Amino acid sequence: MDFELTQEQKDIQKAAREFIQGEYDKEKILEWELTHTFPKEVWKKACKLGFIGIHFPEEYGGQGYGITENILVVEEFCRKDSGVGIAVTLADFSSEVILRFGTQEQKKKYLIPVTRGEFISGGAYTEPDHGSDITLMATTAIKQGDSFVINGTKTFITNGTLADFFIVLCQTDPHAKPPYRGQCTIIVEKGAKGLEATEITAKMGIRMTSTAELSFSDVRVPLTNLLGEENKGFYQVLEFFDESRVEIAAQALGIAQGAFDRALDYARQREQFGKKLVDFQITQHKLADMATKIETARLLTYKAAWNYDQKRIDPKLTSMAKMFAGKVAVEVADEAIQIFGGYGYITEYEVERFYRDAKITEIYEGTKEIQKNTIASALIGKLK
Amino acid sequence: MNIIVCIKRVPDTADADIFIDKSGKDIEKSGLAFDLNEWDSYAIEEAIQLKEKLGGTVTVLSAGGEDSNESLRKCLAMGADDAFRLTDPAFAGADGFATARILAEAIRKRPFDLILTGTQAEDDGYGQVGVVMAEMLGVPHVSIVNRIEVQEKKIKAHRELEGGLEEVVEVDLPALLTIQTGINEPRYVSIMGIRKVAKKEIKAFGASDLNLKPEEVGLSGSDIQLDKVFLPLVGEGAEMLEGKPEEIAQKVFDILRDKGGVA
Amino acid sequence: MKEIIVVAEHRRGELRDVTWEMLSRGRELSEGLGGELSVALLGKDVKNLAEALKPKANRVLLIEDNRLEFYNSETYEKVLTQLITERKPMLTMIGHTATGMDFAPSLAAHLKIPLATDCIGIDAKDETFALTRQIYGGKINAAVSFLKKGPQYMVTLRAGAFPVIEKEPLSGEIVSVPSLLTDEGLARRFLEYMEAAAGEVDITQADILIAIGRGIKDAENIPLVKELADSMGGVLACSRPVVDKKWLPKGCQVGTSGKTVKPKIYVAIGISGAFQHVAGMKGAGTIIAINKDPKAPIFGVAQYGIVADLFKIVPVIKEKIKQLKKS
Numbered sequence A: 001m002d003f004e005l006t007q008e009q010k011d012i013q014k015a016a017r018e019f020i021q022g023e024y025d026k027e028k029i030l031e032w033e034l035t036h037t038f039p040k041e042v043w044k045k046a047c048k049l050g051f052i053g054i055h056f057p058e059e060y061g062g063q064g065y066g067i068t069e070n071i072l073v074v075e076e077f078c079r080k081d082s083g084v085g086i087a088v089t090l091a092d093f094s095s096e097v098i099l100r101f102g103t104q105e106q107k108k109k110y111l112i113p114v115t116r117g118e119f120i121s122g123g124a125y126t127e128p129d130h131g132s133d134i135t136l137m138a139t140t141a142i143k144q145g146d147s148f149v150i151n152g153t154k155t156f157i158t159n160g161t162l163a164d165f166f167i168v169l170c171q172t173d174p175h176a177k178p179p180y181r182g183q184c185t186i187i188v189e190k191g192a193k194g195l196e197a198t199e200i201t202a203k204m205g206i207r208m209t210s211t212a213e214l215s216f217s218d219v220r221v222p223l224t225n226l227l228g229e230e231n232k233g234f235y236q237v238l239e240f241f242d243e244s245r246v247e248i249a250a251q252a253l254g255i256a257q258g259a260f261d262r263a264l265d266y267a268r269q270r271e272q273f274g275k276k277l278v279d280f281q282i283t284q285h286k287l288a289d290m291a292t293k294i295e296t297a298r299l300l301t302y303k304a305a306w307n308y309d310q311k312r313i314d315p316k317l318t319s320m321a322k323m324f325a326g327k328v329a330v331e332v333a334d335e336a337i338q339i340f341g342g343y344g345y346i347t348e349y350e351v352e353r354f355y356r357d358a359k360i361t362e363i364y365e366g367t368k369e370i371q372k373n374t375i376a377s378a379l380i381g382k383l384k
Numbered sequence B: 001m002n003i004i005v006c007i008k009r010v011p012d013t014a015d016a017d018i019f020i021d022k023s024g025k026d027i028e029k030s031g032l033a034f035d036l037n038e039w040d041s042y043a044i045e046e047a048i049q050l051k052e053k054l055g056g057t058v059t060v061l062s063a064g065g066e067d068s069n070e071s072l073r074k075c076l077a078m079g080a081d082d083a084f085r086l087t088d089p090a091f092a093g094a095d096g097f098a099t100a101r102i103l104a105e106a107i108r109k110r111p112f113d114l115i116l117t118g119t120q121a122e123d124d125g126y127g128q129v130g131v132v133m134a135e136m137l138g139v140p141h142v143s144i145v146n147r148i149e150v151q152e153k154k155i156k157a158h159r160e161l162e163g164g165l166e167e168v169v170e171v172d173l174p175a176l177l178t179i180q181t182g183i184n185e186p187r188y189v190s191i192m193g194i195r196k197v198a199k200k201e202i203k204a205f206g207a208s209d210l211n212l213k214p215e216e217v218g219l220s221g222s223d224i225q226l227d228k229v230f231l232p233l234v235g236e237g238a239e240m241l242e243g244k245p246e247e248i249a250q251k252v253f254d255i256l257r258d259k260g261g262v263a
Numbered sequence C: 001m002k003e004i005i006v007v008a009e010h011r012r013g014e015l016r017d018v019t020w021e022m023l024s025r026g027r028e029l030s031e032g033l034g035g036e037l038s039v040a041l042l043g044k045d046v047k048n049l050a051e052a053l054k055p056k057a058n059r060v061l062l063i064e065d066n067r068l069e070f071y072n073s074e075t076y077e078k079v080l081t082q083l084i085t086e087r088k089p090m091l092t093m094i095g096h097t098a099t100g101m102d103f104a105p106s107l108a109a110h111l112k113i114p115l116a117t118d119c120i121g122i123d124a125k126d127e128t129f130a131l132t133r134q135i136y137g138g139k140i141n142a143a144v145s146f147l148k149k150g151p152q153y154m155v156t157l158r159a160g161a162f163p164v165i166e167k168e169p170l171s172g173e174i175v176s177v178p179s180l181l182t183d184e185g186l187a188r189r190f191l192e193y194m195e196a197a198a199g200e201v202d203i204t205q206a207d208i209l210i211a212i213g214r215g216i217k218d219a220e221n222i223p224l225v226k227e228l229a230d231s232m233g234g235v236l237a238c239s240r241p242v243v244d245k246k247w248l249p250k251g252c253q254v255g256t257s258g259k260t261v262k263p264k265i266y267v268a269i270g271i272s273g274a275f276q277h278v279a280g281m282k283g284a285g286t287i288i289a290i291n292k293d294p295k296a297p298i299f300g301v302a303q304y305g306i307v308a309d310l311f312k313i314v315p316v317i318k319e320k321i322k323q324l325k326k327s
């Protein structure tokens, strides 16, 4: 057993830390948060330095590392700033589906621009009436000649108004039994006729990230936009979740650590009743609990990533990491606000934003309840 | 152009709480973040830019413990070609002079056109290693350089003097320059850079490899020694304004008005 | 006889302040040691400077040569090597300035004389000297001693660290020393002086300066302090990193490599107080420092200190001033 990161991993972690520290600019960030602006320049620079798509093979513009290295970057970015971190590291969201199941042409066409900061990607699974349960999709893709014709609505789609292409989960065979055996993932590019993205403007957190509703009205895409085998879409998405949930766990971990860093710093400086906050044993215990939770989340998350990089798929472990890290992020950010007192409630002190940003990690990529279902079914030995 | 850059890994103390350690001769270093000396990050960037423009190689060296490899790898990842480290238990306690000797001996056998060091180190701040080394190697030097123009077999360098004045000098190559901050914008380390250097070995050399005798290095090879450290009398003159922000602001206003600051 | 030699520093026809500071400390040391104080002056047509130095030393060692018109580390090293080899002074004092930093280390190494750089304190002790230096950006002081025993020593002294104490004038004699420089080619040649491009506003003329340091974190935060400056009718100035990062023009930099300022009021915000910065502003009438680190050296030179996060306190002060100015 070896709990040390490799030298290379430490270098990557440090490079990520120095980069995001160098780009961190509180005034700008608060402005972006207020105006719901995606930090485009930071994203472009991150691409240029190889942070985005670090886990793609070289031939597709990546750096050939595993998801362990990817989550180290995600953690560092989110630690310095939850909003910028999430926005930037989700710029390649779902492109892994192409990486795992696409043809060589598809990978070249979509992945290389993603790593170069030319393309932003999106994954469209959730529908207004199908969120946790995606076994049946109302969005249909019907073959007509050499095209799929897509109709339906997807909602809460990250990068919805920014993405250059989406991976869309569609029902291709509405009569399949069970229905999830009749689903496909299909690439739809921005600007396709009949595709409309509407920003969902007001939301609790991750405000530098676009969240949108996508409506498909007779959107035609060539049959060659199909990803992988026909009717395997549902399975592809679940496989993708095994990877992506570790990334969300890393977001949560970074957010928790970032909130903790700020709380510790503040507690060292703030004085009440003639003492520093850190001199109160209550505060000391809070900090000890927070740090312990974070370390536990980190162990689970790193193990899940490592396990995936060993080419072992363990949905239980992935779900444990995501569920636990998400929970820790929310709890730690909450406690951080408490340590800041009234100041914690004020935007300028950032922890309230970390708290709002933390919450999403318990919802997207499968709610914590769904993660528990996954863990339980693995334990009990019953698939769903 | 073959360039050698000397770098040092130092603790970042500007923003940190620092405490004197048990020996009373240094500060408690555990818990401090370490990084490349700020001046050296400009020196390595300058070297890489020169290489990118003119071709040649950049070799980095550092005298220090195994931890220094981190900074050396950073320089490699930024674009240096080669790095090595000088280390030996006998080097302990070296002052600026003894450090310069170690570095000079390591450089002596290598071909070079240019040596770059930082103007000073953030921690000890002797501001002497580069210039001493030039003397030991018998090459001309220019210190506190904030602009470089390479010409045929010589360099035109701007030295920063006091009061916004600069001195422009010309120096024949090979030469040593000590680099001032602000001369360029040090780049971020890229993942491509890290990949490139991951497999690279950083060789370490000790006193005997450099043909240095024990009495020439470390504390025994030094001019000076540090007897003890202590906190400067802080706030000697300063009256501390305390209270709620509002109250502090009121006090500031009163002072300003007294001293003719607000009309 | 124990001799102390101070190497005079001058530029463009004027002796620099550090020379007087070294002479003042040098005189105390030499009197304590029962020795003599000499000042070495290298240059071309600098008799007037030699005259000015006469009352401050027992002897002015004047080395004049056309080749010494502009400072050059190589000519300085040659001339001073000869001088020190002949006179064997117990102590040679040089300013820790852009000039001294450029030649003292190589001169000492060449002569094999132990050197301590950037000293802020020096006392004679048992045939040698006890020194005080600052480390970690001035956050810590260090007591330092020479390890190698002399009989000769060399130090560079921080500019501004030693007060000039007025004493009975001495009647120094001017001793001309031949330079022995030849026309043999130099590897380093002086070309010209250049003024760094001046900023829009001349900070040296301002009565009120609000100076920011690296603590401001980013250019985007500057308006915060600019508003404070505006409310006070003051002008923005800064420490060096702010210029290095191109957040403010070079003309705004205070310190040894920037401007020396003497405003009525100087507010230092997020500036640690490195000596190169302090050298440029310690002549201000009133200094107020804002820093979140209670151990920041800036509090050692300020008359008033505020330990606070600048982002928290600056807006409050600004509002207060606006409000009170109205009433």
Ligand SMILES: Cc1cc2nc3c(=O)[nH]c(=O)nc-3n(C[C@H](O)[C@H](O)[C@H](O)COP(=O)(O)OP(=O)(O)OC[C@H]3O[C@@H](n4cnc5c(N)ncnc54)[C@H](O)[C@@H]3O)c2cc1C
Pocket (backbone or CB within 6 Å): A122, A123, A124, A125, A126, A128, A129, A130, A131, A132, A133, A155, A156, A157, A158, A159, A203, A206, A211, A360, A363, A364, A365, A366, A367, A368, A369, A370, A373
């Ligand atoms: C900001 C944001 C960004 C998003 N980005 C994307 C994206 O890029 N792509 C995408 O496809 N989707 C995205 N989503 C959608 C997200 O994945 C879904 O919201 C999530 O999966 C939950 O689905 P739902 O909202 O329909 O909730 P529901 O499924 O209606 O769940 C409501 C509640 O019931 C619980 N619940 C449901 N089923 C069970 C069960 N079997 N057992 C126990 N509890 C259950 C849930 O845990 C939850 O607490 C995003 C959402 C948000 C808010």
Ligand SMILES: Cc1cc2nc3c(=O)[nH]c(=O)nc-3n(C[C@H](O)[C@H](O)[C@H](O)COP(=O)(O)OP(=O)(O)OC[C@H]3O[C@@H](n4cnc5c(N)ncnc54)[C@H](O)[C@@H]3O)c2cc1C
Pocket (backbone or CB within 6 Å): B006, B007, B008, B037, B039, B040, B061, B062, B063, B064, B065, B086, B087, B088, B091, B092, B093, B094, B095, B096, B097, B099, B103, B116, B117, B118, B119, B120, B121, B122, B123, B124, B125, B126, B127, B128, B129, B130, B226
């Ligand atoms: C193995 C080892 C152990 C040491 N242990 C101690 C100790 O226990 N106590 C102690 O007081 N001092 C110790 N030192 C010496 C000390 O850390 C400084 O390196 C030395 O005193 C030089 O002073 P400075 O950094 O202030 O030099 P400056 O003259 O201010 O530095 C200017 C430039 O010189 C170059 N430079 C300086 N140091 C190095 C270096 N180490 N490697 C490469 N380039 C460099 C850099 O380019 C730097 O920008 C040790 C040094 C070594 C090598």
Ligand SMILES: Cc1cc2nc3c(=O)[nH]c(=O)nc-3n(C[C@H](O)[C@H](O)[C@H](O)COP(=O)(O)OP(=O)(O)OC[C@H]3O[C@@H](n4cnc5c(N)ncnc54)[C@H](O)[C@@H]3O)c2cc1C
Pocket (backbone or CB within 6 Å): B014, B015, B119, B120, B144, C137, C212, C213, C214, C215, C216, C238, C239, C240, C241, C242, C253, C254, C255, C256, C257, C258, C259, C269, C270, C271, C272, C273, C274, C275, C276, C277, C280, C290, C291, C292, C293, C296, C308, C309, C310, C311
């Ligand atoms: C040859 C030479 C010439 C030089 N010339 C000059 C010169 O002319 N002028 C000059 O200034 N420097 C000069 N320097 C550089 C000098 O050594 C220092 O590096 C520099 O002055 C440090 O600037 P600073 O105080 O802004 O930054 P730092 O030393 O990094 O200090 C930043 C300070 O801000 C405080 N801070 C951080 N955040 C906050 C916050 N939120 N609220 C309140 N406080 C905060 C920190 O506690 C810290 O004390 C020169 C150096 C050399 C070698």
